[in-house]
Amino acid sequence: MKGFQQTLQNKISIRGQALHCGKTVAVTLIPQPVDTGIRFCRVDHPEQPILPAKPGNIVDTTRSISLGTDHWRIQTIEHLMAAFHGLAVDNLLVEVDGPEIPLGDGSAQYFVEQILQAGLAVQEKPRKVRKITAPVWVTDGDDPRSYLIALPGEGFRISYCFTSDHKVTGTQFAQYVNDPETFQRKLAPARTIAFWRELEVLRKQGLALGGNMEIAVVVGEEGYLNQLKYDDEIVRHKILDVLGDLYLLGPLEGEIIGIRSGHKLDLELALKLEEHLG
Numbered sequence: 375m376k377g378f379q380q381t382l383q384n385k386i387s388i389r390g391q392a393l394h395c396g397k398t399v400a401v402t403l404i405p406q407p408v409d410t411g412i413r414f415c416r417v418d419h420p421e422q423p424i425l426p427a428k429p430g431n432i433v434d435t436t437r438s439i440s441l442g443t444d445h446w447r448i449q450t451i452e453h454l455m456a457a458f459h460g461l462a463v464d465n466l467l468v469e470v471d472g473p474e475i476p477l478g479d480g481s482a483q484y485f486v487e488q489i490l491q492a493g494l495a496v497q498e499k500p501r502k503v504r505k506i507t508a509p510v511w512v513t514d515g516d517d518p519r520s521y522l523i524a525l526p527g528e529g530f531r532i533s534y535c536f537t538s539d540h541k542v543t544g545t546q547f548a549q550y551v552n553d554p555e556t557f558q559r560k561l562a563p564a565r566t567i568a569f570w571r572e573l574e575v576l577r578k579q580g581l582a583l584g585g586n587m588e589i590a591v592v593v594g595e596e597g598y599l600n601q602l603k604y605d606d607e608i609v610r611h612k613i614l615d616v617l618g619d620l621y622l623l624g625p626l627e628g629e630i631i632g633i634r635s636g637h638k639l640d641l642e643l644a645l646k647l648e649e650h651l652g
């Protein structure tokens with residue numbers, strides 16, 4: 375999206391339970407000057423290290439996106455990044471006092487509400503929107519049916535095809551044109567997916583996620599085990615993840631097409647795209 379760069383009017387703190395370590399984590403969003411981008415800081419670390427949200431600073435893409443180094447990391451940054459992308463927030467320092475961003479209800483809704491409550495501040499310089507200048511794609515060797523494709527185009531659009539043999543979810547397709555109003559209405563509330571049989575395994579391992587029905591669309595053998603926000607909530611969340619992950623490149627112009635892709639391909643595409651952006 376074009377227009378002027380934005381930050382927040384006020385600093386805000388968002389608290390929530392971290393999924394893996396189980397403790398309460400505070401995420402503080404601090405307004406920043408133009409051209410500084412999105413940066414993350416682990417404030418509970420003795421050196422309080424800061425890293426920009428860039429593809430080269432991602433250290434893990436298993437189930438979520440983790441930013442950091444060999445010595446420290448911040449896990450599950452993608453839904454917060456999706457909120458920044460969807461609302462067109464350019465410059466912020468994100469201080470986190472723990473190893474992961476709280477999951478909330480598994481969507482970006484909570485972050486969006488807090489950001490809008492703090493208020494967006496329009497800054498004095500135009501956004502630097504980078505154009506996808508040539509077709510670029512990645513595919514997963516472990517799943518040759520999965521693709522993530524970037525094409526030149528006007529505006530910024532994401533199309534996604536979710537396919538599954540699971541009889542409850544079936545195949546879902548959706549298309550999203552990036553715009554803050556559409557983002558708030560159609561994408562931000564879409565929650566992540568969890569299969570009941572996987573939750574049971576996690577619960578047996580003693581992880582907090584096990585059995586928690588508040589943080590995901592839970593898919594049982596015969597049907598959904600909680601109320602859906604949209605009939606196609608799963609594919610909407612997949613688009614939310616792509617939106618968050620690709621914000622590691624900042625605002626983009628072009629078209630993205632995902633088929634069965636996930637965080638691993640998002641990062642591979644982002645790394646490859648860096649060489650093909652205008």
Ligand SMILES: [Zn+2]
Pocket residue numbers: 452453566611614615
């Ligand atoms: Zn997600």
